[in-house]
Amino acid sequence: MKYIFDLNTENCVGCGACSVACMDQNDTDTERGEKPFRVVSTLEQGYRGETRWSYISVACMHCEDAPCIKACPCGCLFKDEETNFTIYDNTNCIGCHSCAMACPFGAPRFNEEGKMVKCDGCNDRVKAGLKPACVKACPFDALKMYSEDEYKQAHPARGIHDIVQQLLRQE
Amino acid sequence: MRYAIVGFGCAGFNAARAIRTEDPSGEIHVFEQTGAPPANPMLTTYYASEAINFNAVFPFGTLEEIRAKYDFVIHSEVKVAHVRAESRELVFENGSVESFDRILVATGARAFVPPIEGYPSDHAFLMRTTADAVRLKTYLDATPVRKAVVVGASMVGIKVAELLLNRGIETVIADFAEFLFPVAAFRDVAEELEERVRSRGIRFAWHKGVAGIGERCVRFSDGTELEADIVCLCIGTRANTELVANKEVVEGEGVRVNRGIVVDEHMRTSVFGVYAAGDCCEGKNLLTGETMIIGLWQNAGFQGDTAGHNMAGANRVYRGTIPHNITHFMDIYFIGIGDNRAIGEMVTYGDIKGPLFVKAVQQKGCLKCVNIIGSSEVGGILKSFFLKQLSSAASAHLPTVQRMVLMKNGLPADFIDLLEGGLR
Numbered sequence: 362m363k364y365i366f367d368l369n370t371e372n373c374v375g376c377g378a379c380s381v382a383c384m385d386q387n388d389t390d391t392e393r394g395e396k397p398f399r400v401v402s403t404l405e406q407g408y409r410g411e412t413r414w415s416y417i418s419v420a421c422m423h424c425e426d427a428p429c430i431k432a433c434p435c436g437c438l439f440k441d442e443e444t445n446f447t448i449y450d451n452t453n454c455i456g457c458h459s460c461a462m463a464c465p466f467g468a469p470r471f472n473e474e475g476k477m478v479k480c481d482g483c484n485d486r487v488k489a490g491l492k493p494a495c496v497k498a499c500p501f502d503a504l505k506m507y508s509e510d511e512y513k514q515a516h517p518a519r520g521i522h523d524i525v526q527q528l529l530r531q532e
Numbered sequence: 533m534r535y536a537i538v539g540f541g542c543a544g545f546n547a548a549r550a551i552r553t554e555d556p557s558g559e560i561h562v563f564e565q566t567g568a569p570p571a572n573p574m575l576t577t578y579y580a581s582e583a584i585n586f587n588a589v590f591p592f593g594t595l596e597e598i599r600a601k602y603d604f605v606i607h608s609e610v611k612v613a614h615v616r617a618e619s620r621e622l623v624f625e626n627g628s629v630e631s632f633d634r635i636l637v638a639t640g641a642r643a644f645v646p647p648i649e650g651y652p653s654d655h656a657f658l659m660r661t662t663a664d665a666v667r668l669k670t671y672l673d674a675t676p677v678r679k680a681v682v683v684g685a686s687m688v689g690i691k692v693a694e695l696l697l698n699r700g701i702e703t704v705i706a707d708f709a710e711f712l713f714p715v716a717a718f719r720d721v722a723e724e725l726e727e728r729v730r731s732r733g734i735r736f737a738w739h740k741g742v743a744g745i746g747e748r749c750v751r752f753s754d755g756t757e758l759e760a761d762i763v764c765l766c767i768g769t770r771a772n773t774e775l776v777a778n779k780e781v782v783e784g785e786g787v788r789v790n791r792g793i794v795v796d797e798h799m800r801t802s803v804f805g806v807y808a809a810g811d812c813c814e815g816k817n818l819l820t821g822e823t824m825i826i827g828l829w830q831n832a833g834f835q836g837d838t839a840g841h842n843m844a845g846a847n848r849v850y851r852g853t854i855p856h857n858i859t860h861f862m863d864i865y866f867i868g869i870g871d872n873r874a875i876g877e878m879v880t881y882g883d884i885k886g887p888l889f890v891k892a893v894q895q896k897g898c899l900k901c902v903n904i905i906g907s908s909e910v911g912g913i914l915k916s917f918f919l920k921q922l923s924s925a926a927s928a929h930l931p932t933v934q935r936m937v938l939m940k941n942g943l944p945a946d947f948i949d950l951l952e953g954g955l956r
Contacts, residue, residue, distance in 0.1 A: 402936035417936050431546075431833035434574045435584070436591030453588040455578045458865060458908035462858040463830060465916035467909035467937040524931050 363445035364487060365512045366496075368418055368521040372503035375416030377401045382498035383420065386483060396470050398480035399495050418504055420480040420495070421468040422525045423447050432463030437477065446482030465529070482506075533558040535843055536622055536632040538612050538775065540564035542572065542829055543810025543836030544638035545592050548604050550840025558844065560604045561632070563622070567609045568662060569595045573640075574829060576665035577688065580672075581695035589662050615775045617787045617803040634805050634843040637793060638836060639772035641811035641827060645765055649744035649751070656745050656763045659688050668692075668764070677701050677761045681750045683742045684766035685712045687859045692764045693734050694861050704758055706737040706750070716857050716868030718891055721903045724884045725866055732862050742767075771812045771825055790814055792825040797849045799839035807843055809835035816852030818922045819870055819900070826855055854922070856915055858908055867904040867911035869918055874900035879950040881943060882906075888942050890914075897953025898922075909941045914951070928952075 383399040384391065391397070399420035406413050427447045430438045435453040438460060440446070456475030461467065469479045483493035487506070491497070496506045507515060512522070535551055537544045540562050548560050569590040578584045592598060595606055614623040621631045643660035645651060657671070658664045671677075678701065682693045685707035696703045707714070711722035712729070726736055737758065742765070744751035750760050771792040788794040788802040792814035799807045799815075810832035814823035831853050838850040856869040876895040882888050888906040892899055892914075899918045904911050913934045921928045929952055930938070938948055 400937070400940055402940050404932060404936050404939070415932055415936075417933050419933060419937055428830070431837075432830040434572045434591065434829050435588060436593075453584055453591070455575070455583055457574075457860050458858050458911075459830070461908035462856070462867065462912050462915065464909075464912045465934065467913055467941060469908075521933060524933060 362443070363509045364423075364482065365507045365509065365522055366420075366423060366482070366493075367505055367507060367512070369503050369505070370415065370417060370521065372501045373416040373418060374501060374503075375401050375403050375414075375418075376500065378498040378500055379418050379495035379504050382494040383480070386486075386494035387478075393473060395472065398468075398470060398478070417521070418495070418499075419466055419468075421447055421464075421482070422466055422522075423482055424525065424529055426529065428463040428465075428529070429460040429469065432459045434459055441482075441484055444482060444484055444487050446484050446487070447479075448481045448484055449477065449479060451476040451478065466525075533634065533844065534632045535560045536630070536635045537562045538615065538622065538635065538637050539639035539772070539810070539812070540606070541570050541638060541640045541810055542832040543640075543839070544636065545570045545598070546833045546836030547636050547638060547807075547809060547840035547843070549602055550837045551844045552602050552604070554841055554844030554846055560602075561630075562604050562606045563610050563612050564606065565609060565611055566662075569593060569598060571662045572829060573660050576659050576662060577691035577695055579662070580659070580665045580669045580692075581698060582669075586666075589665070612775060615787075615806070617801070617806045620805045634807065636836075636839050636843060637775060637787075637801070637806065637808040637812060638810045638839075639775060639812045641769040641771050641825075643765065644768045644770045646742070646767065648742055648765075651745050651765075653745050653763070655761060656765060658765055659692050660769065671762070672696075672699060675761075679759050680704070680762045680764065681706055681758050681760040682764045682766055683707070683740075683750070684768065685709055685714065685736070686766050686768065687713065687716075687857060689764075689766035690729070690859065690861045692766055693729075696764075697732065697734055701761075702735075703733075704735045704737055704760075706740040706742065706752070706758065708739065708741040710738050712736070713859070713866070713868065716855070716872055716903075717866065718872055718893075718901070718903050720884065721866075721889075721891060721905065724889075724905065725864065728864055729862060769811065769827060771814075773812055790823065792823075794823050795835075797838075797851060798842045798847075799835055799850065800842070807839040809839040815850065817854060818852045818919065819854045824855075826853055828853070828856070851923075854915075854918060858911060865904075865906055865908055865911075867902070867908065869903075869911070869915050870899065870901035872901050872903070876900055879947070881947040890943065890947070892951060894951075894953060899951070907941055910938060910943060913938055917951070 380399045384397045401418045404415040454476040461469045575589045611625040613625045643658040657668045680696045680703045682689045682705045741753040743753045749757045793808040811827040817824040838848045841848040859866045874893045876893045881890040892902045
C-alpha cells in the first residue's frame with residue numbers, strides 16, 4: 362500500500378513534538394552536529410496591517426517521482442515498492458550532495474562521515490503496522506499519514522501535499 | 533515493437549527501463565561497446581581516489597542483474613557503425629544490418645583533446661571513462677610521481693587535482709581561462725575558491741593553452757613550460773554524434789545535429805522514430821529557450837526516461853533544465869546555477885570567506901545566475917525557485933514551506949525578499 366504524508370497547516374502550532382520524536386526514533390545526535398530529519402519552522406509575516414504566524418513541519422516529502430533518486434550518481438536512493446517511501450542505502454554514498462541540490466525542500470542530511478541520511482518515513486515501523494514516529498507524536502492531528510485511497514477521500518484542506526505536487530510539476 | 537538502444541549509460545538504461553514499463557512484451561535490444569554495465573563518468577575520480585570500490589562505479593548493478601530484472605537483450609561489445617535514420621536501421625561494423633521500429637541514440641560524450649604535440653603519451657591521462665580511472669589509478673599505484681599538471685580548471689579537473697594532492701603530488705591546475713570554473717562561477721567567487729584551494733597546496737597557472745607534452749613537462753602556447761611527471765587532460769567533453777551525423781542517411785534529411793543531436797521536449801530527433809537522450813543530445817536550456825548540451829547525470833536520466841516512454845507510445849514531456857552544478861572538493865561545496873556571464877542587478881548574502889555565501893544576478897526581478905559557497909540545502913531550493921520563475925512569471929514567490937527552510941538554513945527574510953525580486 363502506498364502512503365502519503367500530509368501536514369494540515371491550520372492545525373500545526375509549531376510545538377516541535379514531531380521533530381523530537383523523529384530525533385528519538387533515528388538516534389539523531391544533535392550534540393555532534395547532526396541535524397534532525399524533520400524540522401519545525403515559524404514564519405512571522407505582516408498581512409494587511411496584522412501580524413500572522415505560520416508553522417510548518419518539514420521532512421522528506423517522499424515525492425512520487427522523487428528528483429533526488431535520479432540525481433544520485435551512486436544509485437543510493439530508491440522507492441520502497443510497498444510503502445512508496447523514498448528510502449536509501451548509503452553504502453556507496455560519496456557525499457557529493459547532488460541529492461540535496463535536486464531536493465526542493467532541503468530534506469537530505471549528512472552524517473559525520475559525510476554520507477547522506479534522511480527521513481525514510483519510518484519505513485520499518487509502517488511495514489510493521491505502526492505510525493511514523495512524528496505522526497504518532499503530533500498532538501493536534503496536524504501531521505498525518507494516509508494511504509492513497511484515504512488521501513483521495515479526505516483530500517485535506519490546507520494540506521502541504523498539494524503544494525509539493527505543484528512545485529514538482531514546475532521542475 | 534522492436535526497439536534499439538545504442539549506448540548504455542544513464543540515458544540508455546533509463547530509456548530501456550521506461551520502455552519495459554510501457555511495453556511488457558516489446559523486444560528491447562541494447563547495443564553497447566564496453567562489455568560493462570552503465571557507468572557514471574562522475575564517479576571515475578572517486579574510484580581513482582579510492583573513495584569507492586570498482587563495482588560502485590556502476591550504480592545500476594551488473595549486466596547480469598540488469599538482464600535478469602528487466603528482460604532486455606543486451607548486445608555487449610557490439611559496435612554500431614552507423615544509424616540509417618530514415619529507414620530506422622542499424623549498420624554494424626561487420627556489415628550486417630538490422631531494422632527497428634524505434635531507435636534511441638544514447639551514445640554519451642567523450643573527453644575532448646585538442647591537437648597536442650606529444651599526445652598520446654604513457655604519462656598523459658584523461659578522466660571520463662572507467663578505463664581512464666583504472667589507468668590513472670594503476671599508474672599512480674605503481675609509479676612514483678612527484679609533480680603533476682592538470683589541464684582544465686573544470687569540475688573534473690579540481691577533483692583530479694584533489695586526488696593527486698592527497699597522494700602527496702605537487703599539483704598545478706593550468707587553464708587557458710582566467711579563473712576557476714569559468715563557465716559556472718562569478719569571478720570573485722572563483723577567486724575565493726582559488727584562494728581556499730591554494731591554501732591546501734595546489735597552484736594555478738592561468739592563460740595557459742596546452743600545446744605539447746614532453747618527457748617530463750607540459751608546454752604551453754605562450755612558450756612557457758611546467759615540470760610534470762604526469763599530465764591529466766580535463767579540458768571538456770564532446771558529444772558522440774558521429775553515428776547519425778554523417779551523410780549516409782538513406783533518404784531525406786538526416787538527423788539535425790549542432791554540438792549535440794537536437795531533440796524536442798519528447799526527445800524526438802528530426803527524423804521520425806529516432807530519439808536521442810543524454811550527453812550526446814541537445815535538449816532545451818530553459819534559461820535561453822535554445823537547445824544546448826547540459827551534461828548532467830540527472831538530466832540524462834530524465835531525458836532517457838522520457839524517450840523510453842515515448843518510444844513505446846506514451847506522450848511524456850521533459851521541458852528541459854538549466855545549467856547547474858554542485859561540486860564538492862577539499863571540504864568545500866560550490867554551487868553554480870544559470871549563466872555566470874549574465875549582467876544585471878546583483879544581490880549577495882554573507883561574507884565570501886564565511887561558511888555560507890550567496891550571490892545572485894537578476895534581470896527585472898528574475899534570477900539569471902546564482903553562486904553559493906557552503907550550503908547544498910539552499911542550492912536545491914534556489915534551483916527549484918529559479919525553475920519556478922522560468923515556468924511562471926517574474927513575480928513568482930517562494931512557497932512558504934521553501935521560504936521557511938531557507939530561513940532555517942541561515943538566509944534572512946530580507947535577503948529572500950531580494951531573491952524574489954523585492955516584490956514581497
